[in-house]
Amino acid sequence: MTLPALVLAVTLVASSVDTLQNGIASLILARSEQQGVSLVAARWVTILLMVPVVVIALQGLSVLRLFLIADLLCAAIVVPVLLGLWQRMTPIAAIGGGIAGLLGAILPGWLSQGSFISGVVAASFPGSIPTLGPFVGALIASTLISVLLASMIKNSEYLAFMMQSTQDKPRYV
Template sequence: MFGFIGILAVGILPEDANHSIVLFDTIMKISPQWVIMIFLVLAVMLVASSLDTLFNSISSIIGTDLKDFLSKDSNSPFTISLSKAMKITPYLCLIPAVIIASQGYSVLYLFLIADMVCCAILFPVFFGLYSSKFNGNDAVISMITGLIIGTLLFPNPDLVTFEWFKSIPYSGDLFASFYMSFISSALISFLLFVKNNISSRQGFVFSSLNKNISSLD
């Protein structure tokens, strides 16, 4: 429904209107107070459900992955301090989030950025699940390459070309940004995969997961 109303808004409203919030703006203008309150509660619940997942992932990275990477001794003072810091890290992340939100950026533009990021990481993530010759470092290199290419072609918030990228072909083209971020990350992934095969590099043994990961039941 949100997407359909947004498309209608683009066709009906003037170009300088903020089409991404037209539904919310309409509800605020024509609805009684109690409907607005219900809508706000539902909107907060929707955001909170995503925020909860984000907080859990950040806590996991700080408290588990980073802790194991920096210190092998789980009883060391540093590890204990890092575990305590895990509890406040998600709330510290709210500070830049509030600053960015206060700038009034278009919600649609933020979703488009997320879509471009997904295009860049899609192939390396799934390719790494099935290829033993494609490791985490290769995936990160492929993702970063895709993000750089996609960023160079990505339009500004007005969906036009950034001034300093005008000399780049297809700069400001949203579809080209999505397409090239995916193609470039996939191409780099394939090249790294071929390099690992040629060098006879030891790949990941998937059967080891049976020993390292136990069933919950």
């Protein structure tokens, strides 16, 4: 029973990654068709996307550790992505929130152990031991920074618009 489940799990994961890589190559080809990028170039992009995957696979890391790291990366960007549905959200705020989420994931280990590198190591789940700190830090930091940046950017755009519109109107005395 274990072997069929393992084969099914590996097939699902390999299928997902392969679809993602082909999707990225397809997107690059479709976006740059105007610049004359050929199908051969898109295939080379697919091959180049495999290099980091092979390098990581050759390290023999724990599958649980890799899934924990992938989940942490998702936790760091899920709030800015979902806030994209909010009218006030901007691309800059989403990117800033994602970066803040990554730093927020490192912050608990950094504060508890005293160095940035220790924070990075703690956020990479050594020994495949899941801890709540990096996940909470990622969610809180990405949420706060996304909302803060979206509010600041929209408010400054609104003020600039209002200043411009009042300057354009003729004054009647």
